[in-house]
Amino acid sequence: MSVLKTFKIGGVHPPECKYSAGEAIKALELPKQVTIPIAQSLGAPSKAVVAKGDEVKVGQLIAKGEAFISSNIHSSVSGKVLKLDEVLDQSGYRRPCIIINVDGDEWDENIDRSTELKKDITATKEEIIKKIQEMGIVGLGGATFPSHVKLMVPDGKKAEVLVINGVECEPYLTADHRLMLEMADEMVIGIQILMKGLDVKRAIVGVENNKPDVIEHLNNRVKDYPGIEVCALKVQYPQGGEKQLIDAAIGRQVPSGKLPIEVGAVVNNVGTAFAVYEAVQKNKPLIDRVVTVTGKNLKETGNFMVRIGTSVNELIEKVGGLPEDTAKVVSGGPMMGKALNSTDVPVVKGTSGILTFEEGEAKRVETTNCIRCAKCITVCPMGLEPVLIAQYAGNELYENVEAERAMDCIECGSCSYTCPAGQPLLDYIRLGKYKVGEIIRNRSKK
Amino acid sequence: MNLLTVSGSPHVHGGNSTKKIMFGVIYAMIPALLVSVYFFGLGAIKVTLVAVLACVFFEWVIQKYLIKGPSTIHDGSAIVSGILLAFNVPSNLPIWIIIIGALVTIGVAKMSFGGVGKNPFNPALVGRVFLLLSFPVQMTSWPKPAVLFSGLADAVTGPTALGHLKEEIGRGRTVTDVMENGTKMIVDGQEVLYEIPQYMDLFLGNMGGSLGEMSAIALVLGGIYMLFRKIISWHIPVTYIGSVVVFTGILWAIDPEAYVNPAFHLITGGLMLGAIFMATDMVSSPMSNKGQLIFGLGCGVLTVIIRVWGAYPEGVSFAILIMNAFVPLINNGLKPKRFGEVVKNG
Numbered sequence: 001m002s003v004l005k006t007f008k009i010g011g012v013h014p015p016e017c018k019y020s021a022g023e024a025i026k027a028l029e030l031p032k033q034v035t036i037p038i039a040q041s042l043g044a045p046s047k048a049v050v051a052k053g054d055e056v057k058v059g060q061l062i063a064k065g066e067a068f069i070s071s072n073i074h075s076s077v078s079g080k081v082l083k084l085d086e087v088l089d090q091s092g093y094r095r096p097c098i099i100i101n102v103d104g105d106e107w108d109e110n111i112d113r114s115t116e117l118k119k120d121i122t123a124t125k126e127e128i129i130k131k132i133q134e135m136g137i138v139g140l141g142g143a144t145f146p147s148h149v150k151l152m153v154p155d156g157k158k159a160e161v162l163v164i165n166g167v168e169c170e171p172y173l174t175a176d177h178r179l180m181l182e183m184a185d186e187m188v189i190g191i192q193i194l195m196k197g198l199d200v201k202r203a204i205v206g207v208e209n210n211k212p213d214v215i216e217h218l219n220n221r222v223k224d225y226p227g228i229e230v231c232a233l234k235v236q237y238p239q240g241g242e243k244q245l246i247d248a249a250i251g252r253q254v255p256s257g258k259l260p261i262e263v264g265a266v267v268n269n270v271g272t273a274f275a276v277y278e279a280v281q282k283n284k285p286l287i288d289r290v291v292t293v294t295g296k297n298l299k300e301t302g303n304f305m306v307r308i309g310t311s312v313n314e315l316i317e318k319v320g321g322l323p324e325d326t327a328k329v330v331s332g333g334p335m336m337g338k339a340l341n342s343t344d345v346p347v348v349k350g351t352s353g354i355l356t357f358e359e360g361e362a363k364r365v366e367t368t369n370c371i372r373c374a375k376c377i378t379v380c381p382m383g384l385e386p387v388l389i390a391q392y393a394g395n396e397l398y399e400n401v402e403a404e405r406a407m408d409c410i411e412c413g414s415c416s417y418t419c420p421a422g423q424p425l426l427d428y429i430r431l432g433k434y435k436v437g438e439i440i441r442n443r444s445k446k
Numbered sequence: 447m448n449l450l451t452v453s454g455s456p457h458v459h460g461g462n463s464t465k466k467i468m469f470g471v472i473y474a475m476i477p478a479l480l481v482s483v484y485f486f487g488l489g490a491i492k493v494t495l496v497a498v499l500a501c502v503f504f505e506w507v508i509q510k511y512l513i514k515g516p517s518t519i520h521d522g523s524a525i526v527s528g529i530l531l532a533f534n535v536p537s538n539l540p541i542w543i544i545i546i547g548a549l550v551t552i553g554v555a556k557m558s559f560g561g562v563g564k565n566p567f568n569p570a571l572v573g574r575v576f577l578l579l580s581f582p583v584q585m586t587s588w589p590k591p592a593v594l595f596s597g598l599a600d601a602v603t604g605p606t607a608l609g610h611l612k613e614e615i616g617r618g619r620t621v622t623d624v625m626e627n628g629t630k631m632i633v634d635g636q637e638v639l640y641e642i643p644q645y646m647d648l649f650l651g652n653m654g655g656s657l658g659e660m661s662a663i664a665l666v667l668g669g670i671y672m673l674f675r676k677i678i679s680w681h682i683p684v685t686y687i688g689s690v691v692v693f694t695g696i697l698w699a700i701d702p703e704a705y706v707n708p709a710f711h712l713i714t715g716g717l718m719l720g721a722i723f724m725a726t727d728m729v730s731s732p733m734s735n736k737g738q739l740i741f742g743l744g745c746g747v748l749t750v751i752i753r754v755w756g757a758y759p760e761g762v763s764f765a766i767l768i769m770n771a772f773v774p775l776i777n778n779g780l781k782p783k784r785f786g787e788v789v790k791n792g
Contacts, residue, residue, distance in 0.1 A: 014458060021635060339450070357457065374728065408785065411455070
């Protein structure tokens, strides 16, 4: 067997804990009410186009993305708009949301709800980009970058290869795993649509070899489609990081501060490819997604197709409710996910999983003196010196934080994960990045 | 509804700890410790025990009454310093000198900088060099291993192979002469013949010297264990030992009668102990791999310079301490390989 590819610098291998890998995707029952935040993608928040009392159908546009980097938002249910209000969301802050009381399940008539596989891609490159924008497709790997923007290659640059992220390197999460098994055909057609939209002849699906079932299945599926290859990767976190995946799959390293297009690559998540299929072939906006619900202390775990705006509480109820000993609930994976301060918050486009921790797991390890073991440097996938950046940030030396290339940090958490002294390295680096961001913005103002 | 903990990611930890690393080092030192107990008997146990207890005690006292912080003795780093100090002294060193050494090791070299992780110099080496300068006689009276010199009832102490050879070469003798014919010495009014042990004995540790530097094989075993546990990386030991071999090899090639061969340098003195356990101390060695290569190289070159032309027969302690002083500069100058700076289009 040949040596499996992976990225070249750093990386860790946390216990995989993929308990829900064998659980087929189940549709979650319709909730009674949905709370849909109007800021669900990177960039500017969208502008609500419905008002209190309006009747909406499934798939109807309810908030429009007007800026270049922003995205449309559609109703995930049918019913009546209860109110537009500021509601607690996953960020822990109150943010503008549209709250809709569910009534039946009446879909917009333009949406093709049949399960028939539509293989022929009739849309042109321009139509594809327009459709993806219209249907509110964003990167479903977690970063929620509006997908149509990625397809608009800047002048002077040329996309050569589309890299599809099926790595799912976060422990616990299995949403992409299940999607690749159960919706492989749709996903592969979605990849073809993306290839057409980008005008590239080659696509590589990166999958870690802890998912042999997926690799085998996809290899069978892509036979019928020219230009798509499946690349088995060595299990290594954070391989799902955009730059790491490009390095692993095609051996090119995106320079500091640059986008993947610099090396001719565009990266999309498998979930996004599936959503693109639905948008372009079925006219279906992004109104639902697969969410993994998992945790060591849960009675059962699962993968659910969830309408956007459904409360996290309903997902947890579905697997038997929140155990008494739960001390932390994370949206996303254990390495990069966000700890929620309440479970009464809506599932959004970027929610890939809900993960629970019991008391013991939720506690951080005790912090002791740094012993300069340099393990954080060894594992940093960006080749940075986390300990140094953290110390500069802690001492408010933000010029040094910037000079040490803190802005290259992808916040994968490998440094904090590996630190034997239990130093909260990433906390300090985040602080440093935040301050450096401010400094950079002020500088460009002048 | 219970209150939820909110904290920044990552939400899991790999489970490594300072304590696990320190105890890993302690386990790695066990083979060398057993060898010294085999050759020196109770003396080795006594010296090690006193050094460890004194180090732990001083750390506890200073932490409690001077720093007034939480106790750090449970992390095992004081035990490591204690064993390393013991490894660097003769097995017949008086207890009171060991205690002074422990005070310098922990009090001066470690706690005065702020405790574990803060010391710029390897604490055990600081303690050792302090003792060497303050008590030169006691620190260089090496008890002979019981097995080899059993015929010489009165001779309890003798020189190290390295020190003896250097002295004799200084008197104008050739390497072959010293190695093959031995040296007549007056010990307590009696004339005795001192012979440098055979290579196999040197390799196994059957020679005069400090406690822990006896057996190259036991030290290498410990090093392999630490490599396996990822407590150390190969960079420092390999470049350190490699540069000593290359440097002494060049000298030996130039004049084999004035300079002894690299193999002798390799298995005598504190080279193995220094390269595997002292220079690799994570606190006082560079962080990047490139920096570690430079560090190892510097240690090797300095060791040979001191051994061959310096005032002391052994240069490992001084070489490492000197290189420790360069670590901040090395860290500043040699950055790890950044992502995106290698091949642009592979």
